[in-house]
Amino acid sequence: MIAMLQRLAWSLVILLGVTFLTFVIAYIVPSDPARTVAGPKADPETLATIRKEMGLDQPVPVQYARYLERLIHGDLGRSYLTRQNVTQAILERLPATAYLALTSLGAAALIGIVVGCLTAVGQGSAMDLSVLVASLIALSLPVFWIGMMLLYFLAYRARLFPLGGFGGVNVVLPACTLALGGAAYYTRLLHTNMRAVLDQDYIRAAHARGLSPWRVYGKHALRNAIIPLVTLLGLDFAGLMSGVVLTETVFNWPGLGRLAVEAVFNQDIPMIMGTVLFSAVLVVGANMVVDLLYLTIDPRIRYRGL
């Protein structure tokens, strides 16, 4: 329980740091933040109003406090292009990203567990090396390139999948694109863990007791090999979000990543900073959930604390 509370407090510290960094990027780095918010075409009167609205005449700590106050009320500002509320725009795009990200995360974990176990059971250093080399090559493929290749060969040439669109079967190609890197990483991790676990005495004991191989590998070995995977699923959330940006751009998927890229093309600073801050908050949240989950799965950690 104490470990869990510590973990919560830790997340709050990180969140504060995250807001400070976005504040620095949006308010301190540009020479005139009002201009970045209002856009290059704004007239002097608008600029003056915005400067006052943003409190740019105030000292920096006061500005940061006000920024935090707005964030707590869920106010990320307005898009200077459409005048749309940034928080609202993000929440509208969130389900599409969640659908894509969770599908591909599930696919990556499933592929990683199945392939990692199968390759670990067939022992031998040649197999170890092939798993390493194959996963290194898979991790070296640029996400957007895989997406375009899949689109060209499977959707355009073979006509197996629709070329574009949202929902239903349309998720298959983007999810595969996004899942490849994770699948490669989890495969290598599970393979290594499984090999280490299979050398342990209790596995030999389980075999000796006459348990079926299915039971030995599936239950006794897998349960221990899978624990580190849980943390990685969370740690990799930031990497997943980077992949989401590219995948959504390739497939024109109407999610958060596409929103951020569109905002960059329009130089829509409030929208850019909003999506960046929001995704960082998502990452902090995901890491926290995973750590809390980890505390529940592996009781040994409780006594050590975090």
Next chain:
Amino acid sequence: MLTVGHGKQRYLAVIGGAMIVVLVLIAIFAPWLAPFDPLKAVADSFGDPFPPGGRYLLGTDELGRDVLSRLLFGARISLFVAVVATSLTLVIGVTIGVCSGFLGGWIDTLLMRCTDVVLSFPALLLAIALAALFQPGLTSILVVIALVSWTGVARTVRGEVLSLRERDFVAAARALGGTPLRLMVRHVLPNVLPTIVVMGALSTSNTVLLDAGLSYLGLGVPVPTPSWGRMISDSQTYYRLAPWLMICPGIAIVYAVVAFNFLGYGLLAIVSGRERR
């Protein structure tokens, strides 16, 4: 770090190293190797790309330029960005990692918390935000890549320094009156060097991918000779008609990333194997 198949894994360093040598030679000798001018339309028919084969080995693009020549020249800018941005990444990461691990105390806490904060941002999104705010240009891309990728290096180096700090030779140097700065630079840093080399190779592969991603989103280096990432980005409108415009630069990127990954993991096996003995 994940290491499997130690014995043979070290040969990956040789393969990766050889692949990198080829890449460097291509970058250096691009003007002699390239059959055509990468920036000029050389094909007879304007606007209708030639498929690979014949006079144009890898075909021509939508403006009649030779794809092979563009790829060979593209190696220069891609390699330049990779090497310079990775060097910047290492400078930031190693400085923070060594200070954090060696000095300890509140400095360590503060620096590691900063690292955690930066790690919470998806690298590509943070890079996009920074690239959108800075003036577009070669320098800003290099700085942006370094600013979002130093975290892994800092963490690994810190871990290494934490264990080195307790070793006898550091205590001896301290007893002889070495200042903290001298201890860090003269005694700790040389011992972290193997790790830095490994991290350097692995970061380079990440840098190439990040640069390609940024170029794909239109935030890459604005130079006349396109980087491989921008060639793929430019091909988007035409790739159904002319798939080689997307396939060829993609293979070039994969080649470079695989080379640095092989080198990194091979060196990792060598370094950790040496420690074991």
